[in-house]
Amino acid sequence: xxxxxxxxxxxxxxxxxxxxxxxxxxxxxxxxxxxxxxxxxxxxxxxxxxxxxxxxxxxxxxxxxxxxxxxxxxxxxxxxxxxxxxxxxxxxxxxxxxxxxxxxxxxxxxxxxxxxxxxxxxxxxxxxxxxxxxxxxxxxxxxxxxxx
Amino acid sequence: xxxxxxxxxxxxxxxxxxxxxxxxxxxxxxxxxxxxxxxxxxxxxxxxxxxxxxxxxxxxxxxxxxxxxxxxxxxxxxxxxxxxxxxxxxxxxxxxxxxxxxxxxxxxxxxxxxxxxxxxxxxxxxxxxxxxxxxxxxxxxxxxxxxxxxxxxxxxxxxxxxxxxxxxxxxxxxxxxxxxxxxxxxxxxxxxxxxxxxxxxxxxxxxxxxxxxxxxxxxxxxxxxxxxxxxxxxxxxxxxxxxxxxxxxxxxxxxxxxxxxxxxxxxxxxxxxxxxxxxxxxxxxxxxxxxxxxxxxxxxxxxxxxxxxxxxxxxxxxxxxxxxxxxxxxxxxxxxxxxxxxxxxxxxxxxxxxxxxxxxxxxx
Numbered sequence: 273x274x275x276x277x278x279x280x281x282x283x284x285x286x287x288x289x290x291x292x293x294x295x296x297x298x299x300x301x302x303x304x305x306x307x308x309x310x311x312x313x314x315x316x317x318x319x320x321x322x323x324x325x326x327x328x329x330x331x332x333x334x335x336x337x338x339x340x341x342x343x344x345x346x347x348x349x350x351x352x353x354x355x356x357x358x359x360x361x362x363x364x365x366x367x368x369x370x371x372x373x374x375x376x377x378x379x380x381x382x383x384x385x386x387x388x389x390x391x392x393x394x395x396x397x398x399x400x401x402x403x404x405x406x407x408x409x410x411x412x413x414x415x416x417x418x419x420x
Numbered sequence: 421x422x423x424x425x426x427x428x429x430x431x432x433x434x435x436x437x438x439x440x441x442x443x444x445x446x447x448x449x450x451x452x453x454x455x456x457x458x459x460x461x462x463x464x465x466x467x468x469x470x471x472x473x474x475x476x477x478x479x480x481x482x483x484x485x486x487x488x489x490x491x492x493x494x495x496x497x498x499x500x501x502x503x504x505x506x507x508x509x510x511x512x513x514x515x516x517x518x519x520x521x522x523x524x525x526x527x528x529x530x531x532x533x534x535x536x537x538x539x540x541x542x543x544x545x546x547x548x549x550x551x552x553x554x555x556x557x558x559x560x561x562x563x564x565x566x567x568x569x570x571x572x573x574x575x576x577x578x579x580x581x582x583x584x585x586x587x588x589x590x591x592x593x594x595x596x597x598x599x600x601x602x603x604x605x606x607x608x609x610x611x612x613x614x615x616x617x618x619x620x621x622x623x624x625x626x627x628x629x630x631x632x633x634x635x636x637x638x639x640x641x642x643x644x645x646x647x648x649x650x651x652x653x654x655x656x657x658x659x660x661x662x663x664x665x666x667x668x669x670x671x672x673x674x675x676x677x678x679x680x681x682x683x684x685x686x687x688x689x690x691x692x693x694x695x696x697x698x699x700x701x702x703x704x705x706x707x708x709x710x711x712x713x714x715x716x717x718x719x720x721x722x723x724x725x726x727x728x729x730x731x732x733x734x735x736x737x738x739x740x741x742x743x744x745x746x747x748x749x750x751x752x753x754x755x756x757x758x759x760x761x762x763x764x765x766x767x768x769x770x771x772x773x774x775x776x777x778x779x780x781x782x783x784x
Contacts, residue, residue, distance in 0.1 A: 315697075359446075370450035372450075
């Protein structure tokens with residue numbers, strides 16, 4: 273998927289940069305008009321040498337850069353085009369396992385999952401006593417570490 | 421774990437978040453060329469699934485397949501599969517031994533009747549009542565028949581289980597047969613390779629958990645997601661083939677320049693596998709990238725195809741004489757060549773020709 277040694281190739285195949293940018297533009301227009309998200313898996317495209325780097329340069333860097341530590345490392349970066357995100361998941365040996373361009377308001381991997389939120393609420397509740405109407409007061413008065 | 425617990429609940433208790441599921445299914449979607457938009461729904465399904473009971477049977481094999489699937493670097497993405505399955509029996513890996521090990525297998529079969537997956541590596545010897553390979557005094561044949569009786573599905577990993585592999589190579593002294601020849605009334609998925617790419621093994625199991633069904637397969641029972649394209653079609657050296665630039669030996673200018681290895685015996689054009697795209701050892705390289713032709717290890721009878729260094733285009737014997745006879749009879753020369761090729765292959769198989777250094781020099 274990602275080679276550390278440049279491989280010999282008799283002539284570079286025609287660049288896929290323009291068609292990929294056109295697809296991203298179409299998905300972004302759809303997001304703007306309907307709110308529907310889209311995704312492009314970079315591994316599914318027969319990108320030529322240098323195409324991925326050219327695409328990265330063409331899309332630029334936006335305001336958000338996030339690093340996730342979840343089953344290894346992942347990075348999420350908004351490009352210079354709001355709503356166009358570059359998501360990289362790393363596997364063993366910090367090799368890129370999968371790379372997608374996500375056209376969305378916020379990539380799903382950044383959102384806390386409802387199941388995790390519910391579990392977290394229970395866990396925090398164990399620290400602070402029953403999660404009732406008085407729970408907030410208990411935290412402000414006694415601090416989060418106070419036992420029941 | 422409690423039997424009713426879902427993978428989501430179980431992993432949450434171990435501090436593994438639902439993001440890990442999404443990351444895993446995003447990777448799986450990439451591996452299996454599924455629509456990337458499916459990943460979130462797959463993650464939810466996977467989190468709802470129960471831990472999959474897996475019974476792993478190792479028969480006439482070299483343990484290379486187990487080596488391949490357990491290759492891992494640090495606890496990361498690739499290892500998550502070991503949280504999704506419960507490897508209830510694997511005589512190479514399990515701590516229990518002897519009668520206790522066999523009881524583990526029987527207990528898993530009873531507890532998960534109709535729901536467990538049997539993974540088999542290795543072929544099954546059938547000659548002389550199957551006495552050539554036994555475990556705990558039980559012949560492989562008997563253990564397979566007994567274990568698959570209440571299985572959900574069978575996954576034959578490695579070329580030995582899928583096609584008979586090296587044990588079945590001529591003269592096949594043990595009467596080795598592939599799993600599909602014995603298991604007739606259960607779905608059998610073949611994941612050949614010597615060894616198979618680990619992602620092809622784990623991906624197939626993860627697909628089963630996420631979708632509750634087996635992936636689409638080709639005529640040889642191989643998942644299309646991993647075996648749908650030939651090595652040749654996805655080979656980065658393909659442009660050299662198109663231009664007619666071939667290495668003629670392993671130390672010539674062409675070899676040094678990274679040209680196509682077709683003429684030094686590469687079996688890429690007739691081999692279906694994902695080596696050229698997924699590669700090996702975490703995406704580092706694959707045989708052709710390391711300068712050696714593909715051996716065709718994921719194809720049936722790859723060991724008996726007349727030599728790893730013989731170009732695919734060369735017939736095994738001088739065909740002019742046979743072709744002349746065929747032309748005289750009005751048959752197509754190609755047909756005769758094909759018939760002769762088959763005859764010679766059969767002959768080579770019967771006499772078990774081995775490749776010597778001399779053979780390599782002659783073909784180069």
